Amino acid sequence: MNSLTLHAPAKINLSLRILGKRDDGFHELDTLxxxxxxLADEIQFDASPEFSFACDDPSxxxxxxxxxxxxxxxxxxxxxxxxxxxxxxxxxxxxGAGLGGGSSDxxxxxxxxxxxxxxPLTEEKIQEIASSLGSDVPFFLLPGAARCTGRGEKITPAPxxxxxxxxLLKPAFGVPTPDAYRRWSQSQEIxxxxxxxxxxxxxxxxxxxxxxVFEKHRFLAELKQWLLTRNEIAAALLCGxxxxxxxxxxxxADAKQITRAAQCELDPGLxxxxxxxx
Numbered sequence: 001m002n003s004l005t006l007h008a009p010a011k012i013n014l015s016l017r018i019l020g021k022r023d024d025g026f027h028e029l030d031t032l033x034x035x036x037x038x039l040a041d042e043i044q045f046d047a048s049p050e051f052s053f054a055c056d057d058p059s060x061x062x063x064x065x066x067x068x069x070x071x072x073x074x075x076x077x078x079x080x081x082x083x084x085x086x087x088x089x090x091x092x093x094x095x096g097a098g099l100g101g102g103s104s105d106x107x108x109x110x111x112x113x114x115x116x117x118x119x120p121l122t123e124e125k126i127q128e129i130a131s132s133l134g135s136d137v138p139f140f141l142l143p144g145a146a147r148c149t150g151r152g153e154k155i156t157p158a159p160x161x162x163x164x165x166x167x168l169l170k171p172a173f174g175v176p177t178p179d180a181y182r183r184w185s186q187s188q189e190i191x192x193x194x195x196x197x198x199x200x201x202x203x204x205x206x207x208x209x210x211x212x213v214f215e216k217h218r219f220l221a222e223l224k225q226w227l228l229t230r231n232e233i234a235a236a237l238l239c240g241x242x243x244x245x246x247x248x249x250x251x252x253a254d255a256k257q258i259t260r261a262a263q264c265e266l267d268p269g270l271x272x273x274x275x276x277x278x
Contacts, residue, residue, distance in 0.1 A: 002047040007040040008104035018208040026151035034145045038275035048086040057091040067106035096174020098240030107140035165249040170271045175242035183212035198235040
């Protein structure tokens, strides 16, 4: 096969509970994640004399620090194959947004190369490589919703909640994931900000990373509270480690109108996306 194009979807955490610090330095998690099929990066593989990588977003590293490149190197090491493809990553998922873009890109890269080379790796080996690349990467190897435990790498397929419409809002800045976890144990709640679980179609929406992220990035706390004051919003929550807030929309809500109001009242530079969960 000379070429292949895959779409790497974003995700949101409907719940994210931190159960404590592990001996290996990571945190013990229990999180329920769903994919956003309408929000996805595009990864194009074209046969080439040797491996090369490019990304259309100059803010994303295109060297050995990129998870796509790391995935390629792991594939080469595990199979002894050259991965002789030019890989072009077209970014749609914002960087540093808590939406899993880099992890999804890495998972799609592993799946794509394994398909292009007639599946030299077993599913178990791909899972092993994915886990070594990042806690969220294994989630993107499988379709549908999943409950993820351990440091996030233990994946159990979960019944998908009824799809619902969401609105994503993100300021220009990102939040480094390690910083959010590092600050978790010592962080404090901001008075007047709602942290309590919110019920949505039988799912308890909660995110333990809101406390450290909101403490350092007060705008995100204000954005969540602003959304919760609106009748068109059924619930609002920080996405993963941030810096995106997702809002579950009530029936008849106009996502574009809400976005315009948020840009007018809070930040004219807010990025937005609206669509269905899977």
